[in-house]
Amino acid sequence: MSDNRLLVPVSDTETLRQTVEYAVQTAVGTEADTPATVRFVYLNPARANQRAEATRRTAEKLLDRVAVWAREDAGERELVVETIHLGADRYIFSPADVANALVTEARGQNRRRVVLDPEYDPGIGAMLVQPLEGKLAGVEGIGVETAPVERQTRRTPVFELTTLGEIGTLFGISFVFYQVLAGNVTWLAANPVEWADKIYWLDIVTGTISATVAAVALSQVTLSTAPTRRSVGRVLRGLVYLPYLLVEIVKTNILVAAVILNPQIPVEPRLTRVRPALWGGLPMAVLANSITLTPGTLSVRITGRSLLVHTLVPRAREGLVDGGLERAVRFVFYGRGAMRMPSLRERGEADPVPADHVRPVDEQSGDDGNGTDTAGSNDTDGGEGR
Amino acid sequence: MIETVRTGGIVLLVLAGLFFTLVSTTGVLRLPDVYSRAHTASQADTLGAGLTLAGVALALGWGTTTVKTVLLLVFVFATNPTAAHAISRAAHEEGIEPWTADDDRTDEELYEAARARVPDGGQSGGNTTTADEPGEQEETG
Structure with a gap:
């Protein structure tokens, strides 16, 4: 391989310094026509969406530090150091999402070599380099190598x-x-x-x-994080939410039963795309599951923040865009103050989707709402407590 | 007297549960396409099983078994939307169009249309998103 342009995902690990050194040495040590380039990528962790400002600062600090190290290692030799903070606008839940994001970036920048830090952890919970390496190795045209680093004895004690x-x-x-x-x-x-x-x-x-x-x-x-006082509040508000949800379920059940039993009422199914003001895997999973639990509305697909909902009758559609459930889920996760907001329709966050638009091209490529349900349950930040 | 009210309550709850199960079955047969049917299939779980289990809990009275009945209900409520979502998501991934009021195609025709649109005749249509990546690569690279 005579490619001296590398892509290096970085996160704050003990072996990061050695990985940077290895990547820089590899880049400047490879004979090629192009100038030696190392592009450091920081991926936004999924849970960071609510603390965007703090995450941005963390990312900047880490990338600055990495860039200084890289220039130090390059010394007199020529090296282009690039840094980028990715994923602030989407969810990254699983090793597959991480791999997708990295592959998209590598393709976009025409990079064919990825150097992995053996302790790389983009902050998505249980993350191992092994599955990520496997995912990337399956992609044609991209070579993956793990930086050989000398590790101290396992850094994490059994009980932190x-x-x-x-x-x-x-x-x-x-x-x-x-x-x-x-x-x-x-x-x-x-x-x-x-x-x-x-x-x-x-x-x-x-x-x-x-x-x-x-x-x-x-x-x-x-559990992805130790429960705090906030998660206790969430569980308690969740207990308030359950009866509300039950009442909604009974109401919509009767509505749909009438539609099914009475041939006079026409069935008018429609797809609607809504963008609820919720951030993170668990709130979205709770809302999507609640929507599906109430007959008449059915979550079909989640892509980032947008939720594709199939609705059976106009009444159910109105209920959806009035945003009662959205408000209730916001109440559970963000407190009572978060309930006061205009409905999805008033915010213009609900659009009808034509039926033949089932496979929008932009939705299938790159970042897909991959396995959102399961990712949600991994993120049980004190959810329902079961 | 109390006993009569209780028996009446049990009968009412079980009958209501049966009613919603019947509605749900009718819906699965009557509604036009896979998405609409997924709506009504979950009805049997929510109110059908819910009301019947409530009747069971009332019949058993206060005790460990009743608590277990309630737990059963909790798990049904947690798994039911997951299943309905999985079905509709799979249909969407296959590219099956939802039926609309001005569409005169049947369920089978919608399914066939989706199969016809897939280039390889739907042979590997059920690709999950993780498997999409190498598949996409084969075409472009």
């Missing part, structure tokens, strides 16, 4: 302070769930006085063991 919070929370949830299934909770409620005689101590012991195993093994998967 933050993970202790996650493990504790998950332990609590699992333990209570176990006791509910075992029947101890109902015993306790029925016999609050003589509980010490009635309770099954065996269940307490086995429950503790099971919950510990579940919490230690799965805390990284289930």
Whole structure:
């Protein structure tokens, strides 16, 4: 390979310094007609959308530092250093999304070599270089290499302070769930006085063991951040949201039942694209699931912030663009103040989509709303608490 | 007296649940295309199963089994939209057009039209988005 133009995704890791050095040495050490170029890419983590300003500053600082290092390593030799902050305008959820973003960037800039930091972590939760490398290696015309770095002994201790919070929370949830299934909770409620005689101590012991195993093994998967006071508020507001959702479900069920049973009422299905004012995987997943739970509206596809909804009858369509559910989900995630806002229709964030427009070209290429449902459940930032 | 009210409540809830299950079945048969049918298929889960399980909970009275019934309902409510969304998303990915009021094609014809539009005759139509990337590459590179 005599290509001396490299693409290097960067994140704040201990091995970043060595990766930069390796990339620069590779670039300037390769004989080619083009000037040696290293393009450093910072990918916006999915959860950063609400803290855009802070993320931008983090990205700038990191990229500045990387650029200084690269010039230092190049010394007298000629090297073009480019830096770019990507993904502030879209969601990056999975290794596949990261790979897509990198491939798009590599193609756009005509780069054929990607150098990976072995500890690269774009902040999407459980991220390993291995799957990313596999995804990129499958793409024709792009070579991937992992920078050979000398690593210290594993940097992450088994228990960090933050993970202790996650493990504790998950332990609590699992333990209570176990006791509910075992029947101890109902015993306790029925016999609050003589509980010490009635309770099954065996269940307490086995429950503790099971919950510990579940919490230690799965805390990284289930919770992305340790719960804060904000997530407690979210869970409580979620409990307020549930009855509201139930009432909506009953109302729309009756509406749709009337449409189905009465041939006089015509069925007029239509696709509508809405752009709710929600940021992040979990709020979008909650809204999309609520829309699907209410008959008459059905989430078909999520691309970034825009949600493609199939509606059965005009009444259901009006309900959707009036934004009742959107407001309720905003209430759950952002508090009561966030509810006061114009409806989707008034904001112009709802457009009808013609039926033959099922496969818009711009939607299929590059950033796709890939696996949004599952990504949402990975991001259980204290969601429904189950 | 209380017992009569309770029995009546159970019967009412189960009947209402059955009613919505019936409506849902009718809808699956009557509605024009895959998207519309996905709407009504989820009705059987939400109110059909919901009301029936509420009747079960009432019949069992306060106890661990009732709590489990409620948990059952919670999981049905969590999984039902996921399934409906998966179906409609798969249909959308296949390029199936939703039926509209001024469209005189049947469900099967809409499906055939989508298959005809795929260049390879729908042989590898079910590509997921992750598999799209190498596939796209084969054409361009």
